[in-house]
Amino acid sequence: MSHLLEVDHLSVRFRERPVVSNLSFAIDSGEVLGLVGESGSGKSVTSLAILRLLDAAASIEGSIRFAGTDLPSLSPREMRGLRGRKIAMIFQEPMTALNPVMTIGRQIAEAIETHQPGLKRRQVRDALIEALHAVAIPEPERRLRDYPHQFSGGQRQRILIAMALVNRPQLLIADEPTTALDVTVQAQILSLLKDLQRQFGLALLFISHDLAVVAQIASRVAVMRHGVLLESGTRDQIFFHPGHAYTRSLLGAAPTLTIDRSQPLAALPAAETSASDPLVEEAPGHWVRVSR
Ligand SMILES: Nc1ncnc2c1ncn2[C@@H]1O[C@H](COP(=O)(O)OP(=O)(O)O)[C@@H](O)[C@H]1O
Numbered sequence: 001m002s003h004l005l006e007v008d009h010l011s012v013r014f015r016e017r018p019v020v021s022n023l024s025f026a027i028d029s030g031e032v033l034g035l036v037g038e039s040g041s042g043k044s045v046t047s048l049a050i051l052r053l054l055d056a057a058a059s060i061e062g063s064i065r066f067a068g069t070d071l072p073s074l075s076p077r078e079m080r081g082l083r084g085r086k087i088a089m090i091f092q093e094p095m096t097a098l099n100p101v102m103t104i105g106r107q108i109a110e111a112i113e114t115h116q117p118g119l120k121r122r123q124v125r126d127a128l129i130e131a132l133h134a135v136a137i138p139e140p141e142r143r144l145r146d147y148p149h150q151f152s153g154g155q156r157q158r159i160l161i162a163m164a165l166v167n168r169p170q171l172l173i174a175d176e177p178t179t180a181l182d183v184t185v186q187a188q189i190l191s192l193l194k195d196l197q198r199q200f201g202l203a204l205l206f207i208s209h210d211l212a213v214v215a216q217i218a219s220r221v222a223v224m225r226h227g228v229l230l231e232s233g234t235r236d237q238i239f240f241h242p243g244h245a246y247t248r249s250l251l252g253a254a255p256t257l258t259i260d261r262s263q264p265l266a267a268l269p270a271a272e273t274s275a276s277d278p279l280v281e282e283a284p285g286h287w288v289r290v291s292r
């Protein structure tokens, strides 16, 4: 069976500097893959490469297939038709992703009209109110005339989720969607995403630097560092049988309520694992990069 998204031997360089090296992973329809790694490990570059939103300074190798289509070979126009329609995305900072001088009703309506130009005004309005209901914005009929600054940070992220899902995409890429939010709001947004993912049978690429957050939503997890995939497996394999020292250090570094704050966080291993080291299948579906 072919996967919904298949990233195969993806490498990205910025002017000869490699930032993603030989990265392969796949996501099936309706599946949640968590992509984890510390800041600077190449997670956002990977998502931007999939969406073809990297600037011209980036050179890309490898293949990216979505629903059987080779994305790099699409024309810019075809890619625009796909982005926001079949593949939607939400990012870390909800304020910058919204237009501050446009009502949220208008912004969601534009997202609908761009991809479904045949709809009547009434249908667009119904769809946008339904979308705001789905993300639990109270009184959407009244609030659609409000501007982004009239909403809280958590509500703005809900609005962006509504906008991302309004055209019923098959894949949602969520890049650190809760990182800018405080902890209680973060938990609400996570559970909302989880509910919507199930309800719509959505495939989700959930990106975070925080393994504990990823564990709450992903069924499979991929760990990367310095552009290199170090380990991938089911959530339980990664959590209960981490194979790579770096994964173990991420687990050790995850703050918990019971942590002894007088102790320093576990130090990250100094040894580098490179993309030319082999990935070994330690258990069915559990891949670990081993240093030679
Ligand atoms: N447009 C760019 N030009 C040059 N370097 C970039 C650009 N975007 C990202 N990088 C570099 O690529 C590396 C990976 O970045 P990024 O994917 O944003 O990391 P993450 O999302 O995992 O925190 C970083 O070293 C970053 O500085």
Ligand SMILES: [Mg+2]
Pocket (backbone or CB within 6 Å): 043, 044, 045, 175, 176
């Ligand atoms: Mg990032």
